[in-house]
Amino acid sequence: MQAIVCQPAAAPMLFSAEGMVGVIFLLTVALVFTGAVIAVSARRLVRAVAGLAVCFTGLAGVYYFLLSPFLAMMQLLIYVGAVSILIAFGIMMASPEEKKGTGMQNRSLLAGPLAFSTGALMFAALTVLGLKTEWQVFPRQGSFDIKAVGMALLTTHSLVFELISIVLLLAIIGALVLAQRGRN
Amino acid sequence: MQLLNLYNCLSTYLVIGALLFSFGIYGMVVRRTVIGMLISSEFILAAASTNFMAFNRFLAPDPVIGQIFTLFIMAIAAAEAAIAISIMIAVYRNYKTIDTDDLIDLQG
Numbered sequence: 182m183q184a185i186v187c188q189p190a191a192a193p194m195l196f197s198a199e200g201m202v203g204v205i206f207l208l209t210v211a212l213v214f215t216g217a218v219i220a221v222s223a224r225r226l227v228r229a230v231a232g233l234a235v236c237f238t239g240l241a242g243v244y245y246f247l248l249s250p251f252l253a254m255m256q257l258l259i260y261v262g263a264v265s266i267l268i269a270f271g272i273m274m275a276s277p278e279e280k281k282g283t284g285m286q287n288r289s290l291l292a293g294p295l296a297f298s299t300g301a302l303m304f305a306a307l308t309v310l311g312l313k314t315e316w317q318v319f320p321r322q323g324s325f326d327i328k329a330v331g332m333a334l335l336t337t338h339s340l341v342f343e344l345i346s347i348v349l350l351l352a353i354i355g356a357l358v359l360a361q362r363g364r365n
Numbered sequence: 366m367q368l369l370n371l372y373n374c375l376s377t378y379l380v381i382g383a384l385l386f387s388f389g390i391y392g393m394v395v396r397r398t399v400i401g402m403l404i405s406s407e408f409i410l411a412a413a414s415t416n417f418m419a420f421n422r423f424l425a426p427d428p429v430i431g432q433i434f435t436l437f438i439m440a441i442a443a444a445e446a447a448i449a450i451s452i453m454i455a456v457y458r459n460y461k462t463i464d465t466d467d468l469i470d471l472q473g
Binding site: 186187188189191192193195199200202203204206207210213214217218220221226229230233236237240243244246247248249251252255256259260263264267268270271272274275292293295296297299300301303304307308311312316317318319320321322323324325329330333334338341345348349351352353355356357359360362 | 405
């Protein structure tokens with residue numbers, strides 16, 4: 182089995198610093214999983230948004246384990262702090278509670294199992310693909326630190342950086358115009 | 366104990382990404398309101414970000430590219446959420462509902 186890339190490959194003892202890190206990682210993954218299950222299966226949408234926030238908090242931990250504390254902080258700020266709150270406001274303004282009881286009758290019986298099998302097939306296929314592929318590890322040249330990220334953002338990727346800012350500006354203006362339209 | 370070394374393995378993160386993606390697909394199909402589908406689409410974007418970050422950590426020669434790309438995905442996701450919510454508010458104002466069963470004006 183050459184396919185699985187582990188750096189370093191040695192497993193730590195349970196009662197050591199690295200072992201504790203491993204336990205914390207398992208807890209983080211459990212947080213991601215729990216949040217995702219709540220977000221897609223909760224009947225009330227407010228609970229789904231809470232599950233979304235929990236899942237993205239766990240995902241920030243996963244980013245931390247991927248050696249990027251900067252992205253972990255951005256995940257907390259943007260997703261947990263902004264997007265979840267935005268969706269919560271949307272729920273409050275439009276109050277779209279899913280129909281209880283009535284919603285089940287006019288929907289096809291196959292919808293639930295079909296959706297589940299679609300998701301399970303996707304998961305199986307992507308997992309097999311990820312585990313079976315022989316990934317090539319290239320020799321590392323750069324570093325992970327935030328200074329390198331800032332330098333690359335303002336030199337190599339500066340055009341995309343500017344484009345993103347224009348996209349965000351247009352999104353703000355467009356959201357204002359769309360929400361304003363049709364108002365009495 | 367190999368279980369405690371999972372955080373150093375690429376395949377762990379790929380499995381997490383696949384899990385998030387399939388949750389997003391499942392929610393996209395099974396949800397009956399537009400906001401529920403928006404939540405599911407956030408999961409699909411998060412799965413893509415996780416994969417970028419995993420390959421960035423383990424395989425990429427320059428570990429800056431993946432972080433920057435994930436940052437761009439986050440910005441696009443935030444813009445998309447803002448636009449989607451404002452469209453929902455506009456739709457709600459006209460139809461008094463955002464249930465996908467009632468928004469069938471284009472159904473032939």
